[in-house]
Amino acid sequence: MRAVVCAAWGGPETLTVETLPDPAPGPGQLAIRIRAAGVNYPDVLIIQKKYQVQPPLPFTPGMEISGEVLAVGEGITGFAPGDNVTALCGTGGFAERIAIEAEKCVKLAPGIDHNVAAGFILAYGTSWHALRDRAALQAGETLLVLGAAGGVGLAAVEIGKAIGARVIAAASTDEKCALTRTHGADETINYTSEDLRAGIKRTCGAGPDVIFDPVGDKFSEAAFRSIAWRGRHLVVGFAAGAIPSLPLNLMLLKGASLVGVFWGDFCKREPAAEAAGVRELLGWMAEQKIKPLISKTYSLDEVPMALTDMAARRVTGKIVITP
Secondary structure, three states: OEEEEEOOOOOHHHOEEEEOOOOOOOOOEEEEEEEEEEEOHHHHHHOOOOOOOOOOOOEOOOOEEEEEEEEEOOOOOOOOOOOEEEEEOOOOOOEOEEEEEHHHEEEOOOOOOHHHHHOOHHHHHHHHHHHHHHOOOOOOOEEEEOOOOOHHHHHHHHHHHHHOOEEEEEEOOHHHHHHHHHOOOOEEEEOOOOOHHHHHHHHHOOOOOEEEEOOOOHHHHHHHOOOOOOOEEEEOOOOOOOOOOOOOHHHHHHOOEEEEOOHHHHHHHOHHHHHHHHHHHHHHHHOOOOOOOEEEEEOHHHHHHHHHHHHOOOOOOEEEEOO
């Protein structure tokens, strides 16, 4: 099989495509022909040794996949060759095939596109965990989403609307702001052309009850200074690069909370709660309350370009690799 290989820590340009042996399923595993692999910001970090969890070198990046079961390992029930599945694999996704534990795989309902399935679990799972579980967002509350046109941001916009919140989407261009409106945003802020705090005052009045923040840098403090009384600021990531430091007196004065969001550990520590979240998300998808956007596909040879686009924040919605 062909697979992308990270043999040394570095940028996307250091990745190579190599021919490796086809993986055989071990006990409790499935061998899957990968039809699509989602691209996520952690993929940019993990190849540079900047992610929270690091695999040993060499490895194949790619955290989520969908595909067709080719073979089942010893002890497997409930799966058979020919089944279409999706899975969160952590690494190994940017390849033609993978062997993975069956417990990590979910069968796809008929008619679900592989590209959509491959770009669904991480972005929507992260945003569900943040909004539903960590922030306990309620119908009628105001939600501010930073980086709202990206994968997790656009998912947060849709999930916020599915819950019944009023959603303010903040993004870096007018085109991105327009995209968020097509996915349900009630108001938008272009924080390149408008001061973020001024935009929040214009759209939120007394401030947002919940802030979904995958961006970091200078935007975090500006947003937190505008948060509503008893507001919850969700620390999701730092796509803008810098990890901000916030004065603790701001939390005191606002009676507000900073809330960490680490979906990967949530899945490991609370699998039953994570499974409940996936079920709710699939239900919303069936009701068309959420409609994942796949904006572009790339080949295996184009993985460095895909990761470069992700790092440069040129991506809207989700992008996928199609081996």
